[in-house]
Amino acid sequence: MYIYPDFVPAFACEMCGLCCRNDWQVTVDEASYRRNETLFASANKTSEFHQAFLPLETGGSPGEYAAIAKKEGGCWFLDSANRCSLHLAGGHSHLDAVCQTYPRYPIHTERGWDVTLSFSCPAVLKLVNRHRPLQFIRAEEEPLAFLAEAAVAQVFPSQQRSGSVLRYYFELEQHFIDILQFRPLPLTQRLNFLQDAVAAISDLAGSDDLGSSLRSLIYSHYDRLDSLAGEGEGAESEGAVTAEILAEHFFVNLVFKKVPYLYGLQTMTALLGRLWQTIAASCRGAADSADELSRARAAIMEL
Numbered sequence: 001m002y003i004y005p006d007f008v009p010a011f012a013c014e015m016c017g018l019c020c021r022n023d024w025q026v027t028v029d030e031a032s033y034r035r036n037e038t039l040f041a042s043a044n045k046t047s048e049f050h051q052a053f054l055p056l057e058t059g060g061s062p063g064e065y066a067a068i069a070k071k072e073g074g075c076w077f078l079d080s081a082n083r084c085s086l087h088l089a090g091g092h093s094h095l096d097a098v099c100q101t102y103p104r105y106p107i108h109t110e111r112g113w114d115v116t117l118s119f120s121c122p123a124v125l126k127l128v129n130r131h132r133p134l135q136f137i138r139a140e141e142e143p144l145a146f147l148a149e150a151a152v153a154q155v156f157p158s159q160q161r162s163g164s165v166l167r168y169y170f171e172l173e174q175h176f177i178d179i180l181q182f183r184p185l186p187l188t189q190r191l192n193f194l195q196d197a198v199a200a201i202s203d204l205a206g207s208d209d210l211g212s213s214l215r216s217l218i219y220s221h222y223d224r225l226d227s228l229a230g231e232g233e234g235a236e237s238e239g240a241v242t243a244e245i246l247a248e249h250f251f252v253n254l255v256f257k258k259v260p261y262l263y264g265l266q267t268m269t270a271l272l273g274r275l276w277q278t279i280a281a282s283c284r285g286a287a288d289s290a291d292e293l294s295r296a297r298a299a300i301m302e303l
Helices: 030-042 046-052 085-090 097-101 122-127 165-180 187-202 210-228 243-256 259-263 265-283 289-302
Strands: 002-005 053-055 066-068 104-109 112-117 136-139 153-155
Touching: 002 243, 030 046, 030 053, 030 085, 046 053, 112 243, 122 289, 153 259, 165 187, 165 210, 165 243, 165 259, 165 265, 187 210, 187 243, 187 265, 243 259, 243 265, 243 289, 259 265, 265 289
Parallel strands: 002 112, 104 153
Antiparallel strands: 002 136, 053 066, 104 112
């Protein structure tokens, strides 16, 4: 089973070269290092190989053997046409796992694969430049190719200890997304509601009949949202794409990336609050709505 946001299958690299110009350390395992060593030797470029692939002297993460060197303007292999010279010379298999995967974000879970894309990629932000809320698709076929060994995380809620609310993580994730997409309320109010909901959920940890208590609490949250719907003004007119809409998409995608599971529910709410403050601050002083959206887009890419 594959679960993914509806924008994922439409992704195509636009060869902007931005991801090749950042300051990330891109590493390769020993098998990739040796494979590329052979490739460069066959082209009489052994000297360049040793300049481009730098063995790590001290322990990196497991599987990390060497780093790809940087040069002025970005990655060693980025050419003037924003193409990867390593890809051109050796094909896709000669790229490291990061370059083969980004901006894909595959997560292995006990329900199959949850797959999304990172908003740090300009092509991805174009795909979510829409008013319509993100929707999630369940399918038997993968939405786009990715390396199974490049899974960002393993999420198996049933392995959580007894009494942990994370045993019900997938229900919680859907609930958090529903709150974030409840547009009768402004986004700030939704984030405050989410914070209160997480506090109430966390208080149930270790309680008897946790599953039943948790579901009752979730239903009460939906009832409360319905009652608040008439009080909130909302922030968007139908069809408009604004900074708030784009931030909503960003936050929903972060939740789907399993931030609450991997880092904790309360860490998630604190993070979303700080991110919203940063995005809102970047929009202050905008000349018009288009400028505001542009500033929000730039902030999200940086975050």
